[in-house]
Amino acid sequence: MKQYFILLLIALSATMQAQDAWQINATNINPEQYYGVTVANGMLGIVSSADPLRTNNIILAGSYDKYGRGRVSNFLNGFNMLNTTLYIDGKSINKENISNFTQTLDMKRAMHTSRFDFAEKASVSYSYLALRQLPYCALLVIEVTPHTDINLSAANQLETPDAFRDGQMYYNEINRRHAAIKLLSTQAESPTGKLRICASSAFLFPEKAGNEPRVIHTTPNNNSHAMRFNRELKKGETYRFCIVGSTLTSAHHPDPMNEAERLTVFASLEGYDRLIANHTKQWDELWQSDIQIEGDAQAQQDIHSMIYHLYSFVREGSALSISPMGLSGLGYNGHIFWDADTWIFPALLMLQPQLAQSLIRYRIDRLEAARKNAFEHGFRGAMFPWESADSGFEETPVWALAGTFEHHISGCVALAAWNYFCMTQDRTWLQQEGYPLIEATAEFWLSRIETDSIGRSHIRNVVAADEWAENVDDDAFTNGVAKINLLAVAQAARLLHYPVDERWEKVASSLVIHQFPDGTTREHSSYKGETIKQADVNLLAYPLGLITHPKQVAKDLAYYEVKVPEKDTPAMTQAIFSLLYARLGNADKAWHFFQDAYLPNLNPPFRVIAETKGGTNPYFATGAGGVLQAVMMGFGGLHLTEKGVVQQQGILPPHWQSLTLKGIGVKKQTYSVKKK
Numbered sequence: 001m002k003q004y005f006i007l008l009l010i011a012l013s014a015t016m017q018a019q020d021a022w023q024i025n026a027t028n029i030n031p032e033q034y035y036g037v038t039v040a041n042g043m044l045g046i047v048s049s050a051d052p053l054r055t056n057n058i059i060l061a062g063s064y065d066k067y068g069r070g071r072v073s074n075f076l077n078g079f080n081m082l083n084t085t086l087y088i089d090g091k092s093i094n095k096e097n098i099s100n101f102t103q104t105l106d107m108k109r110a111m112h113t114s115r116f117d118f119a120e121k122a123s124v125s126y127s128y129l130a131l132r133q134l135p136y137c138a139l140l141v142i143e144v145t146p147h148t149d150i151n152l153s154a155a156n157q158l159e160t161p162d163a164f165r166d167g168q169m170y171y172n173e174i175n176r177r178h179a180a181i182k183l184l185s186t187q188a189e190s191p192t193g194k195l196r197i198c199a200s201s202a203f204l205f206p207e208k209a210g211n212e213p214r215v216i217h218t219t220p221n222n223n224s225h226a227m228r229f230n231r232e233l234k235k236g237e238t239y240r241f242c243i244v245g246s247t248l249t250s251a252h253h254p255d256p257m258n259e260a261e262r263l264t265v266f267a268s269l270e271g272y273d274r275l276i277a278n279h280t281k282q283w284d285e286l287w288q289s290d291i292q293i294e295g296d297a298q299a300q301q302d303i304h305s306m307i308y309h310l311y312s313f314v315r316e317g318s319a320l321s322i323s324p325m326g327l328s329g330l331g332y333n334g335h336i337f338w339d340a341d342t343w344i345f346p347a348l349l350m351l352q353p354q355l356a357q358s359l360i361r362y363r364i365d366r367l368e369a370a371r372k373n374a375f376e377h378g379f380r381g382a383m384f385p386w387e388s389a390d391s392g393f394e395e396t397p398v399w400a401l402a403g404t405f406e407h408h409i410s411g412c413v414a415l416a417a418w419n420y421f422c423m424t425q426d427r428t429w430l431q432q433e434g435y436p437l438i439e440a441t442a443e444f445w446l447s448r449i450e451t452d453s454i455g456r457s458h459i460r461n462v463v464a465a466d467e468w469a470e471n472v473d474d475d476a477f478t479n480g481v482a483k484i485n486l487l488a489v490a491q492a493a494r495l496l497h498y499p500v501d502e503r504w505e506k507v508a509s510s511l512v513i514h515q516f517p518d519g520t521t522r523e524h525s526s527y528k529g530e531t532i533k534q535a536d537v538n539l540l541a542y543p544l545g546l547i548t549h550p551k552q553v554a555k556d557l558a559y560y561e562v563k564v565p566e567k568d569t570p571a572m573t574q575a576i577f578s579l580l581y582a583r584l585g586n587a588d589k590a591w592h593f594f595q596d597a598y599l600p601n602l603n604p605p606f607r608v609i610a611e612t613k614g615g616t617n618p619y620f621a622t623g624a625g626g627v628l629q630a631v632m633m634g635f636g637g638l639h640l641t642e643k644g645v646v647q648q649q650g651i652l653p654p655h656w657q658s659l660t661l662k663g664i665g666v667k668k669q670t671y672s673v674k675k676k
Helices: 002-016 256-286 297-313 338-351 353-365 367-376 408-424 427-448 476-495 502-510 550-560 572-583 587-596 621-635
Strands: 023-026 038-040 044-048 055-066 073-077 084-088 098-106 111-118 122-130 137-146 150-159 165-175 180-189 196-204 215-221 224-233 239-249 290-294 638-641 644-647 658-664 669-674
Touching (some): 038 122, 038 297, 044 122, 055 239, 084 122, 084 137, 137 150, 137 256, 150 180, 165 256, 180 215, 180 224, 196 256, 239 256, 290 297, 290 621, 297 338, 297 621, 338 353, 338 408, 338 638, 338 658, 353 367, 353 408, 408 476, 408 638, 408 644, 427 476, 427 502, 476 502, 550 572, 572 587, 572 621, 587 621, 621 638, 621 658
Antiparallel strands (some): 023 098, 044 055, 150 224, 180 196, 196 239, 215 224, 638 644
16 A cells, blocks of 8 residues: 555656646756657657767667577667767867757657757757658758857768678769759668668758758768768857658668668658658647546656557558567567567557557468468467567577467467457458468467367466466466457358358367466466466456456456566556456556556656666567556446447546547547546
8 A cells, every 4th residue: 555655646746747748858868867768650760869969779670680699580770870960160069068958759749859058159959750751761950049150060970880791881962953962871781691771861951952051071980971061150040950861671672772862862852841741740640549638647648658659669551560669779679579469459459550450460471480380389270479570480589488388479469360350340351361360370279279088178388478487287368368269260250151160169168267266266277376477367357358257357356466576577467457447446446556557667867668667678668558558448448349449437547537538449439538
């Protein structure tokens, strides 16, 4: 209870500060306590830095090579096309000679803006965007306002990352009567030579063609080059210029160097106004699906941040899924886990089904690899890997037993596909894409499940959803999600008028889920009450819906909520506790676990979520997906049924006045819960 009151005081205190719903402001930039925040467009991620005019990371989705730990594919840290150095009256700007340094994340427009003063001479602001309308392009906007007459010099550098090899640098000029474009470009090989990674940038000046500043190309060393211009500015004359950059790899295009330059030319000739307008328009369309909270300003800001990050980390039509850390860095090697299908996908499916489809498309495109994985292990059907990258084959380091034994992911993938159909009611999609996946995973379970002499079915030797339980029999969640998979394929077959294999429902009905003598659901056959890493049994109530009686849900919650340690466990478990308590009508408990799901995991200065309490590896998109499910499917009372979305009785935390869920599902409906 003590922790509950502490969290309540924190929340109420934050609410009294009247946080902005759309902007997170950082007014004390401390490099020692700085965790960058990401602007991204579902393909390109740019992570902020505590150093002026710098970024920490550039991440390009779908770019993997084998280097670093584990002898498996890893995300590549890409070219930074936006790094810039400013000189005022010959002096280079750096963190030691600026003052009043602040940063703002504008979630409404997906823009990161920094401001500072340089001595008494000028005020500077710079903003960068991963352009939503151009998946491989970014824009940096710099404005300088002199307080006296000054000479401004700016240099844009392209430096080849250390892990890359065989860098080649180019500088090209395209001159027309209506435009002059100077292209700074570099290409290099990934660490093993698997990929060519290419980047290009150009200045975008406000002057008309022929009046732009003169650009000079320099090559200070064999690893980098730059382009630079000078301009005299008068006191009070705000000067705005931009840098537009593009980056892609041979994983995205067969001719990435030329295409990077073409995209930079395209963006340059679109011009500043059109680039900003089209970017803003697409984000406005995304935000038509939103969660609005009345009565808790801090919770509203935090929920917007979670939605913003999920929207940022996935792109419609990309056929790419989401790593637990999204496009915020190299965490978990950029691999795809059950996090995508079980924790992130359901939130996106409610808010933006067209974005969620990319996560399913990623799995469908790798169905053949999953079939080969099953074959290698002596099974039939499709066995999806625990960690997946570009190929769809297993990418888990050998030392992690999850890669060999955490088989529940195949059921998680099938459940996501079935839920996509339930949301869209698209039978053509089900027939052509969804059913082959659901049927192949069901076939895997039929070959994986063992039946004993009295007709009970078992799944033996697995790593549980609670990953501290290794090589156990009859894990509750694994058996439960296999059962859902088998029931779903039977239902899908009937809808499509396909033959129904009698084994599907027979085996599903005989799968064992153990109980203790008092009726509490037992995590696995040998479980004796040990602490658990994360939710397992409680997932049978949601998202599986196999345990529905309120007394049983409450009994399992009471038993397992105290089995999760305070530290070193992932954030999403408490979100499930919150969701289930909300559905049980216990607002106080639901509110407690809602807060506990993410508040202790926040890092400064942008309240980015780490995986664990006190952790330092944000941004944990999995945790955000869990909390958003707690809000929509818990407090909001939303249920996804075989016929689509329905709302049952919602409930509000004690101090919330109303909750509005806008643009939900394919019909873009609005649901609300109001204080009685």
